[in-house]
Amino acid sequence: MSTILDPAAGREVLQHNRAGRGERFLRGLRTPGGGVFILLLALLVAIIVINPSFGEPESLIRFIGRTAPIAIAAIGQYFVIVSGEFDLSMGSVVAMQVIVAGNLIGDDDSKVIPVLALMFVLGAVIGLINGLITTLLKVPSFIVTLGMMLALLGLVLFWTGGAAQGNPADSFRQIGRGGIEDVPVLGIIPYPVIILTAVAVLAFWLMRRPYGRTLMAVGDNDVAAALTGARVWWVRTRAFMLSSLAATVAGILLVGYAGVHPSVGRGYEFTAITAVVLGGVVLGGGRGWVLSAAAGAFALEALFTLLNFMGVASTWRPTVQGVIIIVAVAAAAQSWQRKRRGGSAAAQSEQQRITAAPEPTEGTDKGGN
Amino acid sequence: MTTTRSAARATPTAQAGGFFARLSSTQIVYLVALLVMIAGSILVATTGRNFFSPGNISAILTGTSVLGFIAIGQTLVILVGSLDLSVSYVTSLASLIGAGVMANRSENVLSAVALALGISAVIGLANGLIVAGLKVHGFIATLGMGLIISGYLATNYKGSFGQTPFSFRLIGATGLGPVPISTLIMLGCATLVILMLHRTRIGHHIYAVGGDRDVARMSGVRVPGAVITAHVICSVLAGMAGLLLASRLGVGSPTVGSQGGYDLLSIAAVVLGGTLLAGGKGSVVGTLGGVLIFAMLDNIMSVLQINPFLKDVVRGVVIVVAVAVYARRTVITRPPRFGHGGHQQELQP
Numbered sequence: 001m002s003t004i005l006d007p008a009a010g011r012e013v014l015q016h017n018r019a020g021r022g023e024r025f026l027r028g029l030r031t032p033g034g035g036v037f038i039l040l041l042a043l044l045v046a047i048i049v050i051n052p053s054f055g056e057p058e059s060l061i062r063f064i065g066r067t068a069p070i071a072i073a074a075i076g077q078y079f080v081i082v083s084g085e086f087d088l089s090m091g092s093v094v095a096m097q098v099i100v101a102g103n104l105i106g107d108d109d110s111k112v113i114p115v116l117a118l119m120f121v122l123g124a125v126i127g128l129i130n131g132l133i134t135t136l137l138k139v140p141s142f143i144v145t146l147g148m149m150l151a152l153l154g155l156v157l158f159w160t161g162g163a164a165q166g167n168p169a170d171s172f173r174q175i176g177r178g179g180i181e182d183v184p185v186l187g188i189i190p191y192p193v194i195i196l197t198a199v200a201v202l203a204f205w206l207m208r209r210p211y212g213r214t215l216m217a218v219g220d221n222d223v224a225a226a227l228t229g230a231r232v233w234w235v236r237t238r239a240f241m242l243s244s245l246a247a248t249v250a251g252i253l254l255v256g257y258a259g260v261h262p263s264v265g266r267g268y269e270f271t272a273i274t275a276v277v278l279g280g281v282v283l284g285g286g287r288g289w290v291l292s293a294a295a296g297a298f299a300l301e302a303l304f305t306l307l308n309f310m311g312v313a314s315t316w317r318p319t320v321q322g323v324i325i326i327v328a329v330a331a332a333a334q335s336w337q338r339k340r341r342g343g344s345a346a347a348q349s350e351q352q353r354i355t356a357a358p359e360p361t362e363g364t365d366k367g368g369n
Numbered sequence: 370m371t372t373t374r375s376a377a378r379a380t381p382t383a384q385a386g387g388f389f390a391r392l393s394s395t396q397i398v399y400l401v402a403l404l405v406m407i408a409g410s411i412l413v414a415t416t417g418r419n420f421f422s423p424g425n426i427s428a429i430l431t432g433t434s435v436l437g438f439i440a441i442g443q444t445l446v447i448l449v450g451s452l453d454l455s456v457s458y459v460t461s462l463a464s465l466i467g468a469g470v471m472a473n474r475s476e477n478v479l480s481a482v483a484l485a486l487g488i489s490a491v492i493g494l495a496n497g498l499i500v501a502g503l504k505v506h507g508f509i510a511t512l513g514m515g516l517i518i519s520g521y522l523a524t525n526y527k528g529s530f531g532q533t534p535f536s537f538r539l540i541g542a543t544g545l546g547p548v549p550i551s552t553l554i555m556l557g558c559a560t561l562v563i564l565m566l567h568r569t570r571i572g573h574h575i576y577a578v579g580g581d582r583d584v585a586r587m588s589g590v591r592v593p594g595a596v597i598t599a600h601v602i603c604s605v606l607a608g609m610a611g612l613l614l615a616s617r618l619g620v621g622s623p624t625v626g627s628q629g630g631y632d633l634l635s636i637a638a639v640v641l642g643g644t645l646l647a648g649g650k651g652s653v654v655g656t657l658g659g660v661l662i663f664a665m666l667d668n669i670m671s672v673l674q675i676n677p678f679l680k681d682v683v684r685g686v687v688i689v690v691a692v693a694v695y696a697r698r699t700v701i702t703r704p705p706r707f708g709h710g711g712h713q714q715e716l717q718p
Contacts, residue, residue: 088633137693140646146633147689154681162678270512283506319520322513329510330503 076246176256219285
């Protein structure tokens with residue numbers, strides 16, 4: 001089957017039908033995925049009002065560095081959620097990687113690179129197992145990754161006896177702890193910030209590649225995606241692998257921050273899912289922007305910082321987190337609904353706008369080139 | 370077009386006529402339970418003990434009661450197409466309220482039970498209203514509700530609290546022969562829920578809403594009613610599990626629910642029992658089979674003195690393998706929609 005349009009003309013028509021740049025930007029902000037950036041900005045302003053020293057570039061960049069692990073985990077979880085599945089094994093993968101690093105690297109600097117490679121392979125294999133059981137054996141991903149979470153954490157605790165153990169070489173801990181020093185204005189650029197930027201750029205690029213488009217289509221309607229020729233099982237399996245790899249990166253960064261203990265990473269899966277959902281990504285798949293998921297993680301962390309500065313007891317943190325996610329998702333659900341009904345004034349005017357349609361050319365109904 | 374989907378449909382339907390495929394998922398669950406029982410009795414016998422001694426049977430049945438209460442409620446919530454991740458915190462809260470109000474006085478038992486179950490019901494009502502009214506996914510609504518309660522618990526209770534009187538503690542301690550009273554109460558609740566699902570209008574509505582919410586709504590089913598009912602019953606049953614734990618421990622504890630991991634384990638038991646995670650298909654009887662499998666596994670591993678950390682590994686593997694057994698089976702035996710895969714072939718380029 002050939003397309004009716006030749007590509008160049010199609011692009012021209014698309015361009016013509018598009019709204020102005022500013023209008024598109026404003027419309028984007030009104031979606032849940034855009035709204036999270038406004039929420040993040042509001043939270044940051046509130047923090048700076050309470051504690052002006054937070055606004056200095058140095059403490060801002062440290063805040064970004066502190067949030068990097070959870071933001072990276074959220075980006076990984078995004079791939080799985082947008083394909084219509086869950087990954088509950090993330091926290092256990094983080095714990096496992098932390099313990100692997102602690103026990104296998106030891107004081108030996110020369111072991112850093114091989115163990116890092118081993119950790120990435122382990123992460124990819126866990127993702128592969130999760131994905132294959134979900135897609136080929138048709139077990140719901142909730143159950144698969146729940147089983148993986150129990151099994152992995154059990155193994156890690158069995159291995160360590162439940163206590164903190166091992167201490168990786170300092171050069172390894174520097175990945176999560178250190179940074180490029182003596183930078184003008186900022187003072188220091190922590191390595192986690194650089195890694196987060198790289199991961200975010202890669203994720204953004206990947207979602208614009210054919211793989212990302214297919215992933216989104218699979219999450220929206222896997223039957224339709226299968227009928228158009230997508231290999232659904234492989235697309236989803238790779239999403240699980242990306243998620244486990246992201247958990248691996250988060251684990252590497254956390255070794256520098258939190259040290260080696262099997263409780264590192266506990267609850268990470270639910271925090272990551274919360275961040276992704278806060279970023280306007282719809283559970284069930286097919287909708288949402290990858291950078292909004294990362295912004296959701298920042299909003300969550302900013303919220304905790306704000307509560308800290310306001311002197312709220314840390315035991316109330318979960319309560320506030322719970323209220324926020326329910327309110328945010330409820331608001332998002334209402335806004336998607338409005339959009340679907342086309343009831344808003346903006347949608348009405350959009351429908352009445354004169355649009356250019358492609359002129360059909362002769363002989364195109366025969367098919368073939 | 371060689372996707373797994375068409376490959377699965379293309380498998381010869383002759384296979385589907387076999388003995389295994391004719392079993393319902395509930396029958397398979399009990400078959401698995403039987404296998405676990407046989408394997409368990411052999412393994413336990415190697416240590417020189419009797420798997421079927423009254424003491425051991427009583428221990429297994431005791432193990433089913435707490436998870437049983439929660440899993441029955443979870444079945445309703447999953448059937449209606451939602452999830453409940455707040456159950457373990459409701460359990461903790463109910464144990465604290467129950468033990469706190471009783472304060473070691475028998476005359477307070479009734480009011481304590483009423484208050485604990487009442488507050489559980491209010492939490493369930495809130496869950497249901499958020500899911501049905503605000504259109505929030507059940508996963509998020511109840512995760513949020515669980516976080517809200519956990520913050521309250523962490524702020525207000527530092528350790529165990531209150532005390533249950535001796536008369537109330539008897540519920541957790543006595544039994545008819547080898548069958549504990551708590552298990553009988555749990556089975557009574559299960560019977561009531563089964564009757565509700567199969568004999569009442571709201572029960573049929575729960576299945577209908579879980580099968581397809583939009584179709585149910587267009588057929589005149591009041592969707593919010595079914596969702597809210599399922600959530601309220603689920604939370605009340607979680608509250609009963611909390612009261613049972615309080616009667617067993619003698620005190621209320623803010624961590625008793627989350628330590629048990631009842632939220633995720635109950636979901637696993639429900640799915641193990643053959644209920645579809647997406648809702649609309651499944652049964653309470655199957656769930657009870659799933660709970661029984663978990664209780665027997667726990668018992669066998671305790672008797673064999675397996676490292677407690679390795680227990681989680683075994684549990685995780687069993688959950689996935691058991692669900693894989695019939696998750697695959699339902700795919701294979703689904704009747705081809707257009708003859709013997711003829712439609713699929715037409716689509717081939």
